[in-house]
Amino acid sequence: MNPYHFYQGYVPQQTDYYMNYQYNPYQPQYQQDQLQQDQLDPDRQPFQFQSLERRINQLERQNEQQSREINRQNQEIRNLRRELNQTNQEVTRLNQVVERHTRRLNRLNQRLRAVENRLNIPFTAEDGF
Template sequence: MNPYQYYSPQLPQQDVYQPYQTDRQPALERRVAALERQNEQQTRELTRLSNEDRRQNREIARLADQVNQLSQTVERHTRRLNRLNQRLRAVENRLNIPFTAGEGGF
């Protein structure tokens, strides 16, 4: 019979997960740091895009104002041309000048 057969040495009990956590902790810390850097970069990019969006919206508003002003100018000129055409036709009628669309565009 083996005298050591029933001998059970008392080894220190380790938490089963402790070695796993110890080995993984630096990797997890690196991953967290990488994610924090990525978050900061994305925040900076969002800020940049937001600023660019505001700048473009101001430019769009400026161009819309300019288009409105030009539209009003065109409207004024159109009304003026219409009045001038009416006066010209009145003069043509008084002078018995026949009106044809092919003559000078009037």
């Protein structure tokens, strides 16, 4: 008799735990606390959350870029309005100058006709005055 039971051919009974365990790789095996932890950890979030976060970041960058573009265009509009106001002021000034010169030219033409009448110079339309 062997007191240590070596080489007796005795095999202890093993349960078929691993044989009965069915693993589905497409079904998550989360515990509730692990699920809460995964919601806080960005590296362990499901793909949908990560893709949504990437999309949000992309939209935020586009929003900032569009905001900068709008600010640039608003600045350009302000510059164009300022330039338009300056041009309008210059046009008004030139119109006033033209009006003054027109009045002066009319006075000179009246004086010229008076001189022509005194000197008996006949006035013709072809003279260009």
